[in-house]
Amino acid sequence: MLSKPQISFIKSLHQKKFRKEHGLFIAEGSKTVAEFVHSGYVIDSIYYTPQAPKLLNLSQKVKVQEISPAELAKVSTLSAPQDMIALLCIPPKTQILPESFKQTFTLMLDDIQDPGNLGTIIRTADWFGFDRVICSPGTVEAYNPKVVQATMGSLARIDVMYDELVPLLRDAQIPIYGALLKGTSIYQTRFGREGIVVLGNEGNGLSDEVKKLVTHQVTIPRFGQAESLNVAVSAAIFCTKIREETEESNVREIKNGE
Amino acid sequence: MLSKPQISFIKSLHQKKFRKEHGLFIAEGSKTVAEFVHSGYVIDSIYYTPQAPKLLNLSQKVKVQEISPAELAKVSTLSAPQDMIALLCIPPKTQILPESFKQTFTLMLDDIQDPGNLGTIIRTADWFGFDRVICSPGTVEAYNPKVVQATMGSLARIDVMYDELVPLLRDAQIPIYGALLKGTSIYQTRFGREGIVVLGNEGNGLSDEVKKLVTHQVTIPRFGQAESLNVAVSAAIFCTKIREETEESNVREIKNGE
Incomplete structure (x- = not known):
């Protein structure tokens, strides 16, 4: 179950101000989340519904939590929430040579x-x-x-x-x-x-x-x-x-x- | 000034069901409305704010009414309403040969x-x-x-x-x-x-x-x-x-x- 502070934290990331403050952003849907898991992005946490397929190759450092579709709907940025929401680290700025x-x-x-x-x-x-x-x-x-x-x-x-x-x-x-x-x-x-x-x-x-x-x-x-x-x-x-x-x-x- | 029935009529056209029922749809912004005025579309009515430029070549049958920006905001489909909203007739279906x-x-x-x-x-x-x-x-x-x-x-x-x-x-x-x-x-x-x-x-x-x-x-x-x-x-x-x-x-x- 998602606690109230968890819900308000995830929802804060709908806004640019808080994404910047926490260095995190949201990706949704198991297909998209899987693409980030297999990329160089650092994953902070993943919340999945019972309907979601299992993600492979997850680092053990990632916080993973099962939630209900109703809970997902509370924190989702989508009008039709999918099966998963992940918080990902915004990569550090690099110099362009x-x-x-x-x-x-x-x-x-x-x-x-x-x-x-x-x-x-x-x-x-x-x-x-x-x-x-x-x-x-x-x-x-x-x-x-x-x-x-x-x-x-x-x-x-x-x-x-x-x-x-x-x-x-x-x-x-x-x-x-x-x-x-x-x-x-x-x-x-x-x-x-x-x-x-x-x-x-x-x-x-x-x-x-x-x-x-x-x-x-x-x-x-x-x-x-x-x-x-x-x-x-x-x-x-x-x-x-x-x-x-x-x-x-x-x-x-x-x-x-x- | 827009009457309450006018406001609810225009707002009803945000929905497909009422567009179909009344045979009307909404176009917004003086630039877009001007394109429809110069096309074959039949214009039902135009509501403009004092900021809008004057539309040329309007048929005398078109109902035209000045409204305030606050009134426009009430009936607009846009999060940032422009200067004009028009109700246009949905053209009759024609056969494709x-x-x-x-x-x-x-x-x-x-x-x-x-x-x-x-x-x-x-x-x-x-x-x-x-x-x-x-x-x-x-x-x-x-x-x-x-x-x-x-x-x-x-x-x-x-x-x-x-x-x-x-x-x-x-x-x-x-x-x-x-x-x-x-x-x-x-x-x-x-x-x-x-x-x-x-x-x-x-x-x-x-x-x-x-x-x-x-x-x-x-x-x-x-x-x-x-x-x-x-x-x-x-x-x-x-x-x-x-x-x-x-x-x-x-x-x-x-x-x-x-």
């Missing part, structure tokens, strides 16, 4: 506000084999329960880091692709083997300082009348085109190796 | 559940110049306020129709592209000039009956470890690749015409 941008592609987000958008971008980055997503300090917090939910477990695999974008972009020394309305068509863009893709805020797009550092303005051509695309959709279209080139060059390498 | 699939691309949605996903798909369809989206009867209702909001005005331009997909697909006589996990890479797929793209439910994908009618199984190649892509993201990737061919063939035609 300029060399780390070489020979890979990185997504950078400039003040994305919607948790669903950030979560979907992290999930998409994971699908397309990107290792990390770098967010401006003004971007919605990745440990917001709505973000965690929308990543569908991908947060366990993708490094989501927060830092000022401008100094990083200044030192990167690789192509910086900006999603902008008046640029080269993405259909005509060659991304090559390394680069940064910067995507802007839902309402305002890229900030002026970031825009100045973009080396390649890229546009997703419009064929109809919508004023803009959803930012998670734009991110996915960039990932698709970048990986199309990866696939083409892999095919070429295989042919050359024959 | 098999010939209408020829020489164009159509998106078909098989039981999409999330309002944000449907709204984003409608917005994306509008960006890429698709005229309509056909939804299975089990798909979330397009007049749900969350859907309307997520379309960002595109619902005013895109026909969203509900019908049984199986008979439509059976009679279509054009390529039917299904987003499936084990198909031809979308990078290797040639879409040509006409076709239907069917996208499945968030949890279960395409239903078995629809899957049987797919003539071209198409996969978005995975480079990382996510289990799946968000359905609105998948839809956008299909639209991107279809329009890449449109652009290429337009370029060819211009060259040939020289």
Whole structure:
């Protein structure tokens, strides 16, 4: 059974302020929790209902407790609670080195506000084999329960880091692709083997300082009348085109190796 | 000032049951409402705050009333209400003719559940110049306020129709592209000039009956470890690749015409 202090502690983590204070965040559902168990994340505690499957490979340090579905409903962030809720440690901030941008592609987000958008971008980055997503300090917090939910477990695999974008972009020394309305068509863009893709805020797009550092303005051509695309959709279209080139060059390498 | 019956009438339209009963739905924000005013939709009434810009080209039949921001907050579906709320007539159901699939691309949605996903798909369809989206009867209702909001005005331009997909697909006589996990890479797929793209439910994908009618199984190649892509993201990737061919063939035609 969950004690009253336990209930109010878990519920406090619905709020950013207390997540920051305690260095913990919430993940829900046995499938998502299992992804975190098998990742580098430190698990603080797991509360599961009798319906939940047994989790494998759990460290003995993790507090584990059976609770009823009614108790889960009291502490869940979901309108339809699943079978498990886990408290996980927010990883310590690490430094982003300029060399780390070489020979890979990185997504950078400039003040994305919607948790669903950030979560979907992290999930998409994971699908397309990107290792990390770098967010401006003004971007919605990745440990917001709505973000965690929308990543569908991908947060366990993708490094989501927060830092000022401008100094990083200044030192990167690789192509910086900006999603902008008046640029080269993405259909005509060659991304090559390394680069940064910067995507802007839902309402305002890229900030002026970031825009100045973009080396390649890229546009997703419009064929109809919508004023803009959803930012998670734009991110996915960039990932698709970048990986199309990866696939083409892999095919070429295989042919050359024959 | 809004009377109590007016408030409870508008608030009743937050619910599907009453939208159906009254044949009305809600759109909010002067920008979105303006898109509907300039479309074929019949406007029932508009409530605006003193902050809202004046709407042009309004038919004299539309009831228009100034209200205070506090009154707007009482009837709004948004957590941050904007400057205007309009009640619009749900268009009558029209028949979908098999010939209408020829020489164009159509998106078909098989039981999409999330309002944000449907709204984003409608917005994306509008960006890429698709005229309509056909939804299975089990798909979330397009007049749900969350859907309307997520379309960002595109619902005013895109026909969203509900019908049984199986008979439509059976009679279509054009390529039917299904987003499936084990198909031809979308990078290797040639879409040509006409076709239907069917996208499945968030949890279960395409239903078995629809899957049987797919003539071209198409996969978005995975480079990382996510289990799946968000359905609105998948839809956008299909639209991107279809329009890449449109652009290429337009370029060819211009060259040939020289």
